[in-house]
Amino acid sequence: MSLERSSILVVDDDPGVLDTICRCLELDGYPVLRAKSLGEARKLVAERDVLLTLADINLGHGESGLDLLAELSQRARPVDVIIMTANSDVQSVVEALKRGAYDYLTKPFRFEVLRAAVQRCVERNRFQEKALLLDQLEARRLADEENLEQFLVSMATVIDAKSRFTARHSTRVSELSRLLAEALGFEEPHCELIALGGRLHDIGKIGTPDAILDKPGPLTADEYAIMKLHPAVGDDLIAPIKSLSALRPIIRWHHESLDGMGYPDGIPGDRVPIEAWIVKVADYWEAITAHRPYRAPMPLERAVRTLRAEAGVRIPADVVETFLQAIQGVPIALPQPSPAQAAQPAPATPPAAERALGETV
Ligand SMILES: [Fe+2]
Numbered sequence: 001m002s003l004e005r006s007s008i009l010v011v012d013d014d015p016g017v018l019d020t021i022c023r024c025l026e027l028d029g030y031p032v033l034r035a036k037s038l039g040e041a042r043k044l045v046a047e048r049d050v051l052l053t054l055a056d057i058n059l060g061h062g063e064s065g066l067d068l069l070a071e072l073s074q075r076a077r078p079v080d081v082i083i084m085t086a087n088s089d090v091q092s093v094v095e096a097l098k099r100g101a102y103d104y105l106t107k108p109f110r111f112e113v114l115r116a117a118v119q120r121c122v123e124r125n126r127f128q129e130k131a132l133l134l135d136q137l138e139a140r141r142l143a144d145e146e147n148l149e150q151f152l153v154s155m156a157t158v159i160d161a162k163s164r165f166t167a168r169h170s171t172r173v174s175e176l177s178r179l180l181a182e183a184l185g186f187e188e189p190h191c192e193l194i195a196l197g198g199r200l201h202d203i204g205k206i207g208t209p210d211a212i213l214d215k216p217g218p219l220t221a222d223e224y225a226i227m228k229l230h231p232a233v234g235d236d237l238i239a240p241i242k243s244l245s246a247l248r249p250i251i252r253w254h255h256e257s258l259d260g261m262g263y264p265d266g267i268p269g270d271r272v273p274i275e276a277w278i279v280k281v282a283d284y285w286e287a288i289t290a291h292r293p294y295r296a297p298m299p300l301e302r303a304v305r306t307l308r309a310e311a312g313v314r315i316p317a318d319v320v321e322t323f324l325q326a327i328q329g330v331p332i333a334l335p336q337p338s339p340a341q342a343a344q345p346a347p348a349t350p351p352a353a354e355r356a357l358g359e360t361v
């Protein structure tokens with residue numbers, strides 16, 4: 001759809017007046033359409049791209065420019081109308097303005113007056129067209145960013161699937177992050193943001209070689225150094241996406257530490273925002289309670305002890321304690337069974353681990 005509408009339609013039943021007005025406007029460079037009756041005006045509006053209409057109120061034969069004004073103002077894209085009237089017709093002017101006329105000209109008028117009124121209207125129209133175009137571009141940008149966000153979430157799933165060991169890692173971190181955010185009393189939009197941060201926290205692993213991601217044993221020092229690049233890679237990846245800027249601290253700092261010995265920046269713990277601590281706890285818990293083909297998930301009591309050992313050392317103690325409270329009785333937080341165990345029918349009584357969680361925490 002073109003946003004440019006350039007013709008000016010002049011409607012007057014007096015051929016002399018019509019011709020004079022049209023010539024004046026043509027001298028100013030406007031493309032002009034002329035009509036002597038409502039019928040001709042309606043036909044031109046239907047067929048041509050009309051920016052502005054100058055309409056006489058009294059068109060003879062019982063026709064009125066006010067009728068055209070009513071029709072043009074009700075269109076999906078209204079056309080501005082400047083009403084022209086005789087000096088004595090004050091009541092009609094009031095009526096025209098009430099019905100939405102952009103302006104009125106009292107006959108006889110000087111060309112400068114006509115020119116000023118038309119220029120004002122054309123400028124306003126151009127401004128509105130530009131504003132509309134900017135709105136459309138902004139809507140397109142937001143839609144593109146939303147698509148990009150969806151793409152990144154899909155990419156996080158792909159990264160998890162790249163390794164035999166981390167299937168559903170990001171999904172589970174996201175769910176645990178939301179649980180903790182809610183327990184800490186964050187409002188829903190903030191919880192949603194933190195959950196998305198959990199979903200995308202390892203997005204930088206797209207740059208980590210599969211041989212390292214999928215290695216079944218401990219990493220060498222060199223491999224570990226490469227693995228440690230992923231928070232900064234993830235941050236660089238989302239940096240150009242304006243709508244995800246709030247996630248950058250989560251993605252970049254989810255491996256930082258209270259004692260300043262974390263990575264990638266080794267910043268002091270008091271500079272790490274709460275959102276990053278939330279995802280760090282969720283990430284840590286997910287890792288120790290997840291099933292891996294080369295090791296069983298840590299039993300619940302040991303996982304609780306292990307996480308508590310981090311409290312006040314590498315992770316703020318209050319965040320750890322709130323997390324341990326929040327996960328009581330929550331199935332997603334329990335040590336994850338192997339795929340073979342998961343295929344077994346569910347036990348009739350609550351799992352021992354779930355009972356132990358209630359007793360331990
Ligand atoms: Fe990570």
Ligand SMILES: [Fe+2]
Nearest residue numbers: 169201202283
């Ligand atoms: Fe992770």
